[in-house]
Amino acid sequence: MTSRGRAPPGEQGRRGAEMVRAALSPLWLLLxxxxxxxxxxxxxxxxxxxxxxxxxxxxxxxxxxGYLRGSGSKHLHYWFVESQKDPKSSPVVLWLNGGPGCSSLDGFLTEHGPFLVQPDGATLEYNPYSWNLIANVLYLESPAGVGFSYSDDKSYATNDTEVAQSNFEALKDFFCLFPEYKDNELFLTGESYAGIYIPTLAVLVMQDPSMNLQGLAVGNGLSSYEQNDNSLVYFAYYHGLLGNRLWSSLQTHCCSQNKCNFYDNTDPECVTNLQEVSRIVSNSGLNIYNLYAPCAGGVPGHLRYEKDAVTLSFCLCPQALLRSGERVRMDPPCTNTTAASTYLNNPYVRKALHIPEQLPHWDMCNLLVNIQYRRLYQSMQTQYLKLLTTQKYRILLYNGDVDMACNFMGDEWFVDSLNQKMEVQRRPWLVDYGESGEQIAGFVKEFSHIAFLTIKGAGHMVPTDKPQAALTMFSRFLNKQPY
Incomplete structure (x- = not known):
């Protein structure tokens, strides 16, 4: 006889096996x-x-x-929104704003995110032209020190090469956290100083076969300091900003044999004239990001600036031309960042976004990051030619045509200088506006694997000014359709 309550040895084995199977079955089912x-x-x-x-x-x-691991002890804050269409098949799109030192949450909350912050700084409204209608969009605050991104060692001095590497590390970490997206098409996009961030990052990504890179798009980007500076003076004159006396003096002192150098000219009279151009374009009360838009807060008086300081203007591309000024702005000029700042510093919002409590106040742009930033490249020609040589990637440079920070002529000249095979001559491109029918949205010319496109009436932040045209362009770019 067996002892009371104990099953015989055979029965014990059978029951034990059943218990093991019962315990393992959910695990096997999950696997x-x-x-x-x-x-x-x-x-x-x-x-x-x-x-x-x-x-x-x-x-x-x-x-x-949450946070993605950058280089070293850097923690880069991300906000990722899945596609409203079909996350599994939609591409993954990285978005970076510029500066250097400005937050990509500007792009999220005021340009093409799924919801836009309202003037009260408390309310979000759904954006009918959100880019996540057709894509999974990853907004990354970069470099460390910008927005909610930080570094354990609190060292925020960096440069173009370090930022590219840190963004690359963060992108790899994203696909570790979200492995279900590693085979999706990947596009790298951005605006303004992302004209440097995106191609330098793309050169690293193209060497990593684990990422399915398909292309890149840059809006109103810095591609070449020289071409941006030289073109801005023409833009300003032909938009009626300079007057004939100043233009004549510029022609006399900055030009020779029908070629003008407004970029690094050392002629004293030319430098004096360029200082006047700089004053008119950036310090007279014009909105440098949209010539035909009002300056938020009105024409700034001298109390709005710090004088006799290091020259700095956030997101301004013509740094060489405009470095002759003497004033510093904490926020991008003629913009109002109050709503976004109020919203993102709401403690309930920060908690919802999983932001550590010890992190400081969120600002649209970080002055310290900008001042300490080392700009290593004068042109992105080498990077674009590396990408184009592969004949694998679809590249788009697009510009709002009333932006003076990174004007359309400079980027058009840059694309022309790449000497790629012309496939489609410069022509209008159209957007269907429903009741008002198809309208000219701008102009486009296409080369082998790269296109240059303008958006009529848009400034530096194209999706803010022309959201429907921006989404139409974005959709055609992703889907490899004619513009």
Missing amino acids: LLLPWAPPGQAAPEADEIQCLPGLAKQPAFRQYS
């Missing part, structure tokens, strides 16, 4: 299901935004906010 799990299942649950303040209704798509 079997993992390859077919829908997008988002492998995403970091701790980073998912459960309830975002300011929305009347939470979105149907998933969104995440």
Whole structure:
């Protein structure tokens, strides 16, 4: 007889096996299901935004906010929104704003994110022209020190090469956290000083076969200091800003044999004339980001500036021409960042975005990062030629045509200088505006694997000024359709 309550040895073995099978069966079931799990299942649950303040209704798509590992001890804040169309098949699009030192959440909250911050700094409204209608969009605050991004060693002095490497490390970390997207098409996009960030990053990404890089797009970007500086003076004159006396003096002292050098001319009279151009373009009360838009807050008086300081203007591309000024702005000129700043510094918003409590106040642009930043490149020609030589990637440079910070002529000259095979001569491109029918949205010319496109009536922040045209352009770019 067996002792009371104990099963015989055979029965014990059978029951033990059943218990093991019962314990393992959920695990085996999970392992079997993992390859077919829908997008988002492998995403970091701790980073998912459960309830975002300011929305009347939470979105149907998933969104995440957290940190990606950059180089060294850098932690780069990201905000990732899944596509409203089909996350599994939609491309992954990285977005970077410029500066250097300005936050990509500007692009999220005021340009092409799924919701736009309202003037009260508390409310978000859904954006009918959001880029995540057709793509999974990753907004990355870079470099460390910008926005909610930080470094453990609190060292924020950096340069173009270090930023490219750190962004590359962060992108690799993103695909570790979101492995379900590693095979999706990848596009790198940005604006302004991202004209440096994006091609330098792309050269690194193109060497990593684990990433499915398909192309890059840069809006109103810095591609060449020389071409931006030289073209800006022409832009200013032919838009009626300079007057004939100043223009005649510029021609006399800055030009020779029908060729003008407004970039690094050392002639004393030329330098004096360029200082006057700089004053008119950047310090007279004109909106450098959109010539035909008002200057937020009105024409600034001398109390709005710090005098006799290091020359700095956030996001201004013509640095060489405009370095002759003497004033410093903490925020981009003629812009109002109050709403975004108020929203992102709301403690409930910061908690929803998983921002560490000890991090300082969020600002649109970080003055310290900008001042300490070392600009290593005068032109992106080498980087673009490396990308074009592969004949693998679709490249778009687009410009709002009333921006003076990074004007359209400078980028058009830059694309021309790459000497690629012309495929489509410069022509209008159209957008269907419904009741008003098709309208000319700008002009485009296409070369082998690269195109240059303008958006009529838009300034530096194209999706803010012309959201429908921007989304149409973006869709055609991603889908490899004629513009």
